Amino acid sequence: TALTIAMSVAVATMLCALSTPARTLLFTAQCGRSNLPVSRGHWRARLTDGGIRRRRMFAKLIGGSGYRASANAESATTGNDIVLDPFAERQFMLNGSSSSLIDHDAADFVKRINILYEEGGKKLVDGYAPFCKHLFVPNFTPANPGAVKITTENEHLLRSGYQARTDKELAVLTRWFPKSALPQHLPQAKYLDIILYSREQIKKEREAKGDDPSYQEEAPWGIVSVKPTDFPYETPMQPITMMRNALGKEEGGSGVQMDRDKYKDAVAFWSEYAPIQ
Numbered sequence: 167t168a169l170t171i172a173m174s175v176a177v178a179t180m181l182c183a184l185s186t187p188a189r190t191l192l193f194t195a196q197c198g199r200s201n202l203p204v205s206r207g208h209w210r211a212r213l214t215d216g217g218i219r220r221r222r223m224f225a226k227l228i229g230g231s232g233y234r235a236s237a238n239a240e241s242a243t244t245g246n247d248i249v250l251d252p253f254a255e256r257q258f259m260l261n262g263s264s265s266s267l268i269d270h271d272a273a274d275f276v277k278r279i280n281i282l283y284e285e286g287g288k289k290l291v292d293g294y295a296p297f298c299k300h301l302f303v304p305n306f307t308p309a310n311p312g313a314v315k316i317t318t319e320n321e322h323l324l325r326s327g328y329q330a331r332t333d334k335e336l337a338v339l340t341r342w343f344p345k346s347a348l349p350q351h352l353p354q355a356k357y358l359d360i361i362l363y364s365r366e367q368i369k370k371e372r373e374a375k376g377d378d379p380s381y382q383e384e385a386p387w388g389i390v391s392v393k394p395t396d397f398p399y400e401t402p403m404q405p406i407t408m409m410r411n412a413l414g415k416e417e418g419g420s421g422v423q424m425d426r427d428k429y430k431d432a433v434a435f436w437s438e439y440a441p442i443q
Contacts, residue, residue: 246276246277246280246385247280247283247288247385247386247387248276248279248280248283248301248360248362248385248387248388248389249276249383249385249387249388249389250272250275250276250388250389251363251368251388251389251390252377252381253332253390253391254388254389254390254391254392255272256332257391257392258270258271258272258275266309266312266392266393266394266441266442267309268307268309268392268394269307269308269309270306270307270308275307276389278306279301279303279360279389282301282303283301286301290362291399291400293361293362293400294403294422294428295420295422296364297363297364297366297367297420298361298362298363298364298367298420299361299362299364299387300359300360300361300362300400301359301360301362302357302358302359302360302398302399303357303358303360304356304357304358305354305355305356305357305358305394306358307358307394308354309354309355309358309392309394310345310352310353310354310355310394310442311352311353311355311394311395311396311442312355312393312394312395312441312442313395313401313439313440313441313442314343314348314439314440314442315438315439316437316438316439316440320343320348323343323344323347323348324341324342324343324440325341325342325343325344326339326340326341326342327339327340328340331418332418334375334418335410335417335418336417336418338406338409338410339406340404340406340441341440342440342441342442342443343440343441343442343443344443345442345443348442352442355394355395355396356395356396356398357394357395357396357397357398358392358393358394358395359392359393359394359395359397359400359401360389360392361389361390361391361392361393362387362388362389362390363387363388363390363420364386364387364388365383365384365385365386365387365388367420368388368390370415370421371415371420374414374415374416375415375416375418401435402428402431402432402434402435402436403432404432404436404441405429405432405433405436408424408425408428408429408432409424412424
């Protein structure tokens, strides 16, 4: 009704006027978050899919991207070897475009990753190119595995469509399992695959895509993706990602040319698995 709409507008206006801490507290009460602050003064939420959807709706109402993503995540980690690259921030946004939400405070996430990196002797695993490295850590978030095996029991649930990761990329044909169609209680992923790009590579790609030139960060490694997984090693990237990389930096890729053998390995793996969205 008109009265309901008017009241909603009034509430939204009031919320926008609140300070960030006050808005966070009200946001917590509105969305029914259960767990109170954990170590280092941050919040942890272990929510059902419905709870996450309600928080996303509420984040849109107050005009924000959601409290999981901190606009100052980079500056809050000044001095660390590893920072969160803007490309990966969407994974921490409650109403972001990423299909793999990392339901954890962004600044605290980066802090923990740097601690684990230090404790592991700063050892990294080589990736698909010299500028790409992996850091595998135990999963300390509620995240589920990003992909599940295709079986005769679930293959009818597969969906397909054209999707782009950012508004600067061309949409490509992909397939996925809708998370809402899978069992309600998916297991927690055993590991987090932290995918890192070198600072030099990140600068090259940002320049090629015409990204904000005012962005300044000198940490040697940037997190470009976080993959919840059950494997403590790198799984093949999706074949379409390899093709995008081969197209070049201007199209959202890395510029690394196609490796036919690795492409065949990727096809073999992703013929049996599909990502969850």
